Amino acid sequence: LRKNIPYARPLFTESFYRLLSTRPERKLQDKVALITGGASGIGRAAATTFINNGAKVIIADIDQQHGRETVKELGPNATFVTCDVTKESDISSAVDFAVSEYKQLDIMYNNAGIPCKTPPSIVDLDLESFDKVMDINVRGVMVGIKHAARVMIPRGTGSILCTASVTGVIGGMAQHTYSVSKFAVIGIVKSLASELCRHGIRINCISPIAIPTPFVMNEMNQIYPHLESERLVEIVRNVGVLKGANCEPSDVANAALYLASDDARYVNGHNLVVDGGFTSFKSLEF
Numbered sequence: 001l002r003k004n005i006p007y008a009r010p011l012f013t014e015s016f017y018r019l020l021s022t023r024p025e026r027k028l029q030d031k032v033a034l035i036t037g038g039a040s041g042i043g044r045a046a047a048t049t050f051i052n053n054g055a056k057v058i059i060a061d062i063d064q065q066h067g068r069e070t071v072k073e074l075g076p077n078a079t080f081v082t083c084d085v086t087k088e089s090d091i092s093s094a095v096d097f098a099v100s101e102y103k104q105l106d107i108m109y110n111n112a113g114i115p116c117k118t119p120p121s122i123v124d125l126d127l128e129s130f131d132k133v134m135d136i137n138v139r140g141v142m143v144g145i146k147h148a149a150r151v152m153i154p155r156g157t158g159s160i161l162c163t164a165s166v167t168g169v170i171g172g173m174a175q176h177t178y179s180v181s182k183f184a185v186i187g188i189v190k191s192l193a194s195e196l197c198r199h200g201i202r203i204n205c206i207s208p209i210a211i212p213t214p215f216v217m218n219e220m221n222q223i224y225p226h227l228e229s230e231r232l233v234e235i236v237r238n239v240g241v242l243k244g245a246n247c248e249p250s251d252v253a254n255a256a257l258y259l260a261s262d263d264a265r266y267v268n269g270h271n272l273v274v275d276g277g278f279t280s281f282k283s284l285e286f
């Protein structure tokens with residue numbers, strides 16, 4: 001009112017208008033997002049952040065128990081679908097569910113991933129675990145993109161995200177099979193960006209440093225069964241480099257929010273590292 005009729009007597013106090021103008025912007029208002037591996041860790045944090053920013057979120061996870069618990073906690077804007085990303089039919093159905101339930105899919109976040117047991121050398125490579133990791137971390141991502149593109153291309157818009165890792169930026173930081181899978185995720189994003197951008201679809205990935213989610217802590221428990229869980233969390237946190245801050249799932253979720261939103265409307269084919277600077281200046285010491 002004050003803007004349109006400059007001399008109008010204000011209906012409310014100045015502080016009320018200020019309060020309105022500083023209300024946090026909801027960057028994903030009315031957007032629909034599907035998040036694989038959304039029942040835990042980074043995916044769960046992304047679901048929370050997306051919903052807080054006005055999105056409807058479908059959590060697609062193999063873990064039914066945690067998936068159902070998560071949507072109960074997140075409220076009416078979250079839905080759970082059982083999805084094993086190694087099964088194309090599960091991913092296809094999850095995408096179709098988004099379209100039938102919410103009429104559209106705006107954001108596809110291919111986040112589900114697993115670690116790999118650590119053999120001491122390439123000579124001990126176990127092909128069964130190699131295939132399993134590739135099936136989830138690489139093939140699952142590729143199939144996720146395929147089905148997201150299937151429904152996004154006709155609308156001429158969409159944002160696709162994937163979770164890679166700093167171990168896909170610098171070799172030799174983690175078990176080789178896992179590292180290879182994350183190099184592949186970054187490669188997928190870079191190689192598909194040119195095709196998808198012709199349809200108005202952006203594709204980007206995020207590479208976090210170590211975060212003590214169940215994913216990492218289960219691994220740590222196996223490597224150091226004699227250590228207390230607090231000590232293990234401390235070890236994981238020590239990989240971090242930024243003084244006074246630990247990397248949290250919410251840090252990755254905020255990066256995902258940026259890439260998913262129109263704030264990143266000209267960002268495509270990018271790998272956004274969330275590592276406190278680790279890959280910029282620590283790599284030589286590692």
Ligand code: NAD
Binds near residue numbers: 111112212
């Ligand atoms: P997490 O274990 O907390 O969550 C992973 C989720 O993926 C779980 O809910 C699990 O049930 C689900 N999942 C596993 N296999 C699946 C399948 N076949 N189909 C569907 N869902 C499946 O782990 P997180 O740390 O949140 O990991 C999420 C992603 O982040 C992974 O891709 C991981 O590689 C990546 N990442 C994690 C870290 C870290 O330090 N935690 C660092 C860099 C990258």
